[in-house]
Amino acid sequence: MKMKFIYLLLIVMPFSCRSQSQDRESKMDVGAIRFDPKTDNSNFFLCDSTKIYEYYNFETKYLGEKVALKDTLFYMFKLNGTYKNVNGIITIRFVVNCKGETDRFRVKQVDTNYKEIIFSEKLVAHLLAITKQLDKWQPGKRDGKAIDSYVHVNYLFENGILKHITP
Amino acid sequence: MKKSSSILFLISLLLSINATSQPNCYYYYPEGSRCREACLMSEKVLEKPQGSWQSQQGLDSLLVLCPNFAYGWQQKSIPYLKRGDYASWKKYLDKAVELDPKGYLGYRAGCLFDILRDYKSALSDLERLEQLTNSKILGMNAGGDLDLRVIKALCQRELGQIQNCLKTFEEMVLLNEQKKQIGIYEYHYYGTTLFRLKKFDEALIMFEKQLTQNNKFADTHYYMGCIYENQNKIEVAKKYFIEAEKNYKLGYFNNDAYDITLPDQIYLKNITNKLTNLNK
Numbered sequence: 001m002k003m004k005f006i007y008l009l010l011i012v013m014p015f016s017c018r019s020q021s022q023d024r025e026s027k028m029d030v031g032a033i034r035f036d037p038k039t040d041n042s043n044f045f046l047c048d049s050t051k052i053y054e055y056y057n058f059e060t061k062y063l064g065e066k067v068a069l070k071d072t073l074f075y076m077f078k079l080n081g082t083y084k085n086v087n088g089i090i091t092i093r094f095v096v097n098c099k100g101e102t103d104r105f106r107v108k109q110v111d112t113n114y115k116e117i118i119f120s121e122k123l124v125a126h127l128l129a130i131t132k133q134l135d136k137w138q139p140g141k142r143d144g145k146a147i148d149s150y151v152h153v154n155y156l157f158e159n160g161i162l163k164h165i166t167p
Numbered sequence: 168m169k170k171s172s173s174i175l176f177l178i179s180l181l182l183s184i185n186a187t188s189q190p191n192c193y194y195y196y197p198e199g200s201r202c203r204e205a206c207l208m209s210e211k212v213l214e215k216p217q218g219s220w221q222s223q224q225g226l227d228s229l230l231v232l233c234p235n236f237a238y239g240w241q242q243k244s245i246p247y248l249k250r251g252d253y254a255s256w257k258k259y260l261d262k263a264v265e266l267d268p269k270g271y272l273g274y275r276a277g278c279l280f281d282i283l284r285d286y287k288s289a290l291s292d293l294e295r296l297e298q299l300t301n302s303k304i305l306g307m308n309a310g311g312d313l314d315l316r317v318i319k320a321l322c323q324r325e326l327g328q329i330q331n332c333l334k335t336f337e338e339m340v341l342l343n344e345q346k347k348q349i350g351i352y353e354y355h356y357y358g359t360t361l362f363r364l365k366k367f368d369e370a371l372i373m374f375e376k377q378l379t380q381n382n383k384f385a386d387t388h389y390y391m392g393c394i395y396e397n398q399n400k401i402e403v404a405k406k407y408f409i410e411a412e413k414n415y416k417l418g419y420f421n422n423d424a425y426d427i428t429l430p431d432q433i434y435l436k437n438i439t440n441k442l443t444n445l446n447k
Binding site for chain 1: 251252283
């Protein structure tokens, strides 16, 4: 009887775990980034881990306006024309915390038809590296208090040339 | 544009036919239909924070009820666009366009143009909209502040179709002047396009007209300063750059609520660099 119960538990448990995980996934806001111990800094500080805003909610910005951010990234990007088959957008989304520090970087890639694609690993790694070097973030403020927010940078490529950085 | 254009902005909002706004459920969908129910549900669902799982799940439920509810698909797509997931954004917005091309082609063109710099696809959408509506008047962008013909002209410019671009601007300005419905950026963008083509005298005419719409617009002062600098009228140029700097610092410049870089956008750094160079 006891063995039967253990067998039953072993059969049911994976389904139960999957359903919990599915439930957790379905209760995530669009673009939310969950902490991943494999890639993220466990010491990354959040003022309020229950609420990470979008950059446009409370004007999280880069010092020197958008032009400074773009100039810095274009200057640091060293692989222009190296991967000639790259046509599409590489988006890097991350969190700027209430101290202006960054972490939890995630990458999305689409081709010119907006279908998901995987471009060169080296190119993506380079973009990640230069995005991580941006260190003049100014966190937005809500009621005078600095907040944590999500930010993203789009790198738009045409034949391997970095043509635009948006938004 | 931050301050002084607010009245013009409101007028342009009122004048625009914003096809992407909440549809009138009682007008568009028959009584007792699943689509009317879904439409009415959307009013409540969209009270939830945009992009929250509650809002997205609510939209999913009403799209099950009425899969042909274009507005629901468009609303579902928006947070993906704002948060950098363009594969999902496109998948959902394409549904809305497929169901109601007249209603959403212009909206999609605006997104493709300003965030994704996809001039070819944006222009293709606007040309399709012209064919469908049999009209050159395309309405306004989602923000309600930019005539879609400006976007069409700028796409043509970026694709190197210069003659088409100038024709689009010329026709739009002529028609809007006749109707006394000039928008808040039309002269400005026509001017910056002429400026890029080094048609400085014609550009100045457009910028002068723009200043009659809004005499504090820093961007226009900046470009006028550049023209006078090019003509070696240094003192006049300085005057315009100083005016541009003053107005920029007061908040009278072209900017976007989502901090998207706008076409021909200038920043304070551009103005101060000019002044520094001219004062050397």
